[in-house]
Amino acid sequence: MPPRILYLATADARGHLMRAQLLTHALRAAGAQVQVLTTSDEGARFLAGFGIDAPVLSRHYAVQFDAQQNMLRRETDRNVAHYMFRPERMLRDVWRLRAQFRGADLVVNDSFHPALLLMGWLPFWRRKVVHVYGASLRRALETNFKGRMPGAVARLFGGIVAWQIDRSRARIEHDFAFGEPQHDGRGRHRLATPVAVVDAVDRGNAARPVAAVYLNPHFEDPALADGLEQGLADAGVPAHLVGEGYAHRTHWHARDEHWIEAAAHSAFIVSAPGMAALSIAAVYRRPILLLLTDQPEQAINAGRAAQLGLAHRVVVWRGDAPKFARAVATAAGELLALPESAANSADGRQGAIDRLQPWVQLLSSLAARDA
DSSP states (O other), X not given: XXXXXXXXXXXXXXXXXXXXXHHHHHHHHXXXXXXXXXXXXXXXXXHHTTTXXXXXXXXXXXXXXXXXXXXXXXXXXXXXXHHHHSTTTHHHHHXXXXXXXXXXXXXXXXXXXXXXXXXXXXXXXXXXXXXXXEHHHHHHHHTTTBTTBOHHHHHHHHHHHHHHHHTSSEEEEEETTXXXXXXXXXXXXXXXXXOOOOOXXXXXXXXXXXXXXXXXXXXXXXXXXXXXXXXXXXXXXXXXXXXXXXXXXTTEESOOTTHHHHHHTSSEEEEOOOHHHHXXXXXXXXXXXXXXXXXXHXXXXXXXXXXXXXXXXXXXXXXXXXXXXXXXXXXXXXXXXXXXXXXXXXXXXXXXXXXXXXXXXHHHHHHSTTO
C-alpha cells in the first residue's frame, strides 16, 4: 500500500503553500497519497491554482500583519491565545484531526500550527508528526517574548516551545543556504529549502531585462506600491508584478503559477526576504532586491543573505513613498550593473532537482510503515 501523508500548510505566507504544492506533486509522482489542509480560504484558492484541493482546517489561527507586512505582535499574541484557549477552536481542530490521523502514516506540520504542536507532543499522536520549518522561523518563535516580558518568562516560553517541537517523530529544518542533507540521529534533519524545477533558458536571448516582483498578501499599502513602481520605472527596468494585496492595481496580478519561471530568467527578483524567494535567488543565481519590513524571521534571513554573499540589496519601507522610490531606483541600478553569473543556465535546474529529491526520499521513508 502506498504511504499516506497528511500535509497541513499554514497560509500566513505563501512560501508554506508553495512548498506544500511542490512537495505534494513530487510525492504523488513517487507513489504516495497526499492530502493537503490549509488555514484560510485564500490559501485554498492559491493551492487550487496548482491543482491541489486543500480543505480549510480552521480560519481562527493566523499571524497578524499590517498593510506593510509589519508583524503585529500584540494582535498575534491575542489571536493565538484565543485560538488555543477557546475550546471551540484548537480543541475542535484536534478532534477533527484525530480522525485523519488514523488514515495517515505521516502528518506534516508546515509550519508550527498550534494544534499539531500539541498533537506532536502527546504520546497518542507524536509518532506520526514531523514539523517542517525554516531555521529562522524556529528561532523567531522561541524568542517571541524576548524583550517584551521578563527574561525568565521569555526563556520559559522558548523552552516549552522547543520541548513541544522536539517531542515529535521528526523535525525537518530547512534554509536557503544549507548544503548536503544532515541528520543528527535524534530525529532532526537539515535540508536545503526546495525550489521548483524550471526549464533552462539562455538569458542572453532576452530582449530586455525584467524585474520579477512578488509581494505576499500582507502587502496592501498603496503608497508602498506607488514607491516601488516609481523606483523601478526610474531605473528603466520593466517589471512583472505579482501580489494578491495589489490585484486591483493596473499591471499587477493576484497570482501567477509560473512566477518562479519568470524569476529564474529575470534581471533580478524583488521580494520580501522569505526563505522561498532567497532560495530561488540562490539556486537560479539571480540578484535579489529585498524589501524589508518589521518581520522578525525575514530580518534574520536578510542578515544571513549578507553573510553568505548572496547578490542582493536591501530597501526598507518607512512610510515615505518618494524616498522609498529613490532607494528602489538606486538598488535596482546597482543590481543591473552586477556582472552576469558565469554559471551555465542548466546549473539552476539541476540545483533545484538536487534540492527536491532529498525531501521526497526523506518524507517517503518517514511515512513507510516499517520506518
